[in-house]
Amino acid sequence: MCRTYLVRSAPDTAEIERRRWMFRHPAVIRATHWINALCLLVLLMSGLQIFNAHPALYWGKVSTFDTPLLAMTSTEDDPPKGVTTVLGRAFETTGYLGSSPGADGEPADRGFPSWLTLPSDQDLTGGRSWHFFFAWAFVLNGILYLLYGLLSGQLRFRVVPQRDQIRHFGASVWEHLTLRFPQGDEAKRYNVIQKLTYLVVLFVLLPMQVLAGLAMSPAMDAAFPFLLTLFDGRQSARTVHFVVAGLLVLFVLVHVALVVLSGFWNNMRGMLTGWFVIERKVEPAADGTGGPA
Amino acid sequence: MSRQPSRRALLLGATAAAGTAMLGGCDRLGEAEWFRRTLKTGEDANLFVQRLLLTERTLAPEFVEADISPWFKPNGTEDPPDRSYKALAKRKFVNYRLEVGGLVEKPFKLSLAELRKLPARTQITRHDCVEGWSAIGKWTGVPLADLLNRAGLKPEARFVVFHCADTMGQDGDNDGEDDGAAGDSGSQEEAPAGNANPNMTKQSGGGESKKDSGGQQASEDTAASGGSPVRYYESIDLLDAFHPQTILAYEMNGQALPVANGAPLRLRLERNLGYKQAKYVIRVEVVESFAHIGEGKGGYWEDQGYAWYAGI
Numbered sequence: 092m093c094r095t096y097l098v099r100s101a102p103d104t105a106e107i108e109r110r111r112w113m114f115r116h117p118a119v120i121r122a123t124h125w126i127n128a129l130c131l132l133v134l135l136m137s138g139l140q141i142f143n144a145h146p147a148l149y150w151g152k153v154s155t156f157d158t159p160l161l162a163m164t165s166t167e168d169d170p171p172k173g174v175t176t177v178l179g180r181a182f183e184t185t186g187y188l189g190s191s192p193g194a195d196g197e198p199a200d201r202g203f204p205s206w207l208t209l210p211s212d213q214d215l216t217g218g219r220s221w222h223f224f225f226a227w228a229f230v231l232n233g234i235l236y237l238l239y240g241l242l243s244g245q246l247r248f249r250v251v252p253q254r255d256q257i258r259h260f261g262a263s264v265w266e267h268l269t270l271r272f273p274q275g276d277e278a279k280r281y282n283v284i285q286k287l288t289y290l291v292v293l294f295v296l297l298p299m300q301v302l303a304g305l306a307m308s309p310a311m312d313a314a315f316p317f318l319l320t321l322f323d324g325r326q327s328a329r330t331v332h333f334v335v336a337g338l339l340v341l342f343v344l345v346h347v348a349l350v351v352l353s354g355f356w357n358n359m360r361g362m363l364t365g366w367f368v369i370e371r372k373v374e375p376a377a378d379g380t381g382g383p384a
Numbered sequence: 385m386s387r388q389p390s391r392r393a394l395l396l397g398a399t400a401a402a403g404t405a406m407l408g409g410c411d412r413l414g415e416a417e418w419f420r421r422t423l424k425t426g427e428d429a430n431l432f433v434q435r436l437l438l439t440e441r442t443l444a445p446e447f448v449e450a451d452i453s454p455w456f457k458p459n460g461t462e463d464p465p466d467r468s469y470k471a472l473a474k475r476k477f478v479n480y481r482l483e484v485g486g487l488v489e490k491p492f493k494l495s496l497a498e499l500r501k502l503p504a505r506t507q508i509t510r511h512d513c514v515e516g517w518s519a520i521g522k523w524t525g526v527p528l529a530d531l532l533n534r535a536g537l538k539p540e541a542r543f544v545v546f547h548c549a550d551t552m553g554q555d556g557d558n559d560g561e562d563d564g565a566a567g568d569s570g571s572q573e574e575a576p577a578g579n580a581n582p583n584m585t586k587q588s589g590g591g592e593s594k595k596d597s598g599g600q601q602a603s604e605d606t607a608a609s610g611g612s613p614v615r616y617y618e619s620i621d622l623l624d625a626f627h628p629q630t631i632l633a634y635e636m637n638g639q640a641l642p643v644a645n646g647a648p649l650r651l652r653l654e655r656n657l658g659y660k661q662a663k664y665v666i667r668v669e670v671v672e673s674f675a676h677i678g679e680g681k682g683g684y685w686e687d688q689g690y691a692w693y694a695g696i
Contacts, residue, residue, distance in 0.1 A: 141516065142516070144514070144515040144516055145513070145515040145516040145517050147517075149517075152447070152451060152510060152518065152520060153451075153453050153510065153517075153518045153519050153520050154453075154457070154517035154518055154519065156455070156457065156517075206403075206404075206407060209407070209410055209414075210410070210411050210414050211407055211411055212411075215514065215515070216685075216688070216689040216690045216691070217414055217689070219427070219514075219690075219691070220414075220420070220423040220424055220426065220427065220691075221414070221423055222426075223423075223426035223427050223429075223430055223696070224422070224423045224424075224425065224426030224427075225426070226426065227426050227429055305696075307512070307516075307696070308434075308695060308696035309444060309510070309512045309654065309655050309656060309657065309695060309696075310434045310437075310438055310655045310656070310695030310696060311434070311437075311695075311696065312444065312445055312510075313438060313442045313443060313444040313445065313654070313655045314434070314437045314438050314442055315437075316445050319445060325510065325512065325518050326517075326518055329516060351395065355395070
């Protein structure tokens with residue numbers, strides 16, 4: 092396969108052989124993307140630190156200590172075993188959940204292991220400091236992204252599926268599942284599954300995560316009692332916050348996997364410099380329009 | 385195609401290495417004073433914004449009898465080791481006097497019977513521990529505002545400090561460091577997981593050896609146990625102090641407040657986390673600043689690094 096090496100140049104003069112440069116990500120999108128990535132990572136790890144202070148989840152207004160939805164405990168054995176109970180079913184999770192080596196290498200009673208928490212040692216107040224600081228950064232960064240996205244039209248371009256995309260929804264799903272990534276003109280826009288995923292993450296999961304976090308604050312519950320109605324109580328809100336965090340992790344894993352599979356360096360260059368290469372379709376355009384203009 | 389796996393392995397390896405380095409880096413960063421202070425601006429913002437959102441009249445949600453938790457989890461100190469406290473508890477607190485003083489025009493002391501005769505407020509509210517759990521209880525007590533009005537605040541008054549009967553540790557035992565890990569034995573109050581527990585065991589020894597009688601301050605006779613006792617304390621500003629739901633409760637769920645939950649008198653500070661809601665309150669002191677009390681951060685847990693404002 093012949094490879095063409097390109098020098099960076101303006102998009103209109105960059106069409107060399109089969110590749111075409113596209114300025115895909117404006118600076119604000121790039122900056123907010125990476126700040127967001129950092130925030131989510133810190134929020135996840137400091138969140139697990141906070142969770143570890145009471146590694147159990149409940150549904151409703153209060154903690155029903157005898158019937159948690161999920162609990163991570165350790166046994167009295169020597170060395171202790173870690174036990175994770177989910178909906179009444181117990182699993183041994185020694186080394187990972189319930190009991191895992193602390194900083195000194197000795198088994199410690201902790202929900203999540205030290206390599207997943209921030210700070211790595213048991214330190215609730217430290218975790219809270221990290222969490223609140225980065226929660227503010229996340230929210231302010233998110234507001235900037237949304238404002239810019241709305242005003243520039245980027246948001247609409249990125250997340251609202253176009254009519255033809257909805258018509259070909261089934262075909263897109265199949266292409267996605269078989270890891271065949273669009274080329275040519277089709278690669279200039281996000282495909283329908285991407286758009287819907289971003290739509291759900293941006294307008295469902297992330298706002299829900301913020302609201303569930305706020306619902307855990309006794310002062311916010313006083314100011315906005317609807318938060319409790321929305322989540323069916325503070326302990327449910329805590330559970331929702333945990334589950335949505337899990338869904339966001341899942342999103343990031345899939346996102347990163349697809350970034351790697353669909354051309355890691357091209358994607359990374361795109362999100363770092365803005366410039367993205369579109370590969371022209373290998374088969375010539377059947378309708379005779381002669382490929383991308 | 386054949387290049388993919390090795391490239392992927394390379395990426396994974398690099399990610400793992402970067403991750404490990406980052407974790408260590410974050411821990412070190414978290415210990416640096418300037419960075420700690422930077423992170424704390426997040427908590428300062430919480431206070432600022434929540435004070436904008438809440439008026440002095442905004443009430444915490446109240447619940448109905450059916451919502452009351454069958455078991456109200458006690459946390460932190462569940463049985464103060466102090467001899468003076470034990471003596472009070474043994475006689476059902478008939479000798480207990482709540483002292484209200486500091487920057488007030490007319491300091492006074494009230495017995496439990498006298499407190500019970502004052503106009504009371506009953507509220508069914510949710511208690512939220514900083515650890516993450518919640519319980520609902522019914523509380524009856526005297527609005528703090530009534531007591532403060534009765535004493536009459538001096539113009540310099542800015543904070544109300546609650547001094548408690550339970551000793552948490554000896555001065556010098558617990559200087560600063562969070563040493564984490566120890567689960568839920570906790571020191572006083574619906575308190576932070578982890579740190580500072582080791583003191584509890586040491587303390588009860590220290591506490592027992594004392595001969596202090598009937599009262600609060602035992603600092604004079606602690607030379608033998610190496611340091612003065614550090615007792616639980618908390619502080620709130622006047623905005624919270626005069627909030628209608630801020631009461632000094634002597635009843636929980638219609639019964640006299642149990643020792644585990646702070647008998648004979650505890651603070652209920654709805655709209656705040658549990659560690660602000662001091663148990664075993666024996667003295668209410670109105671001050672201009674709390675810089676001279678304890679380590680100067682405004683509370684026992686605050687001295688261990690917790691935020692002074694606990695609305696979230």
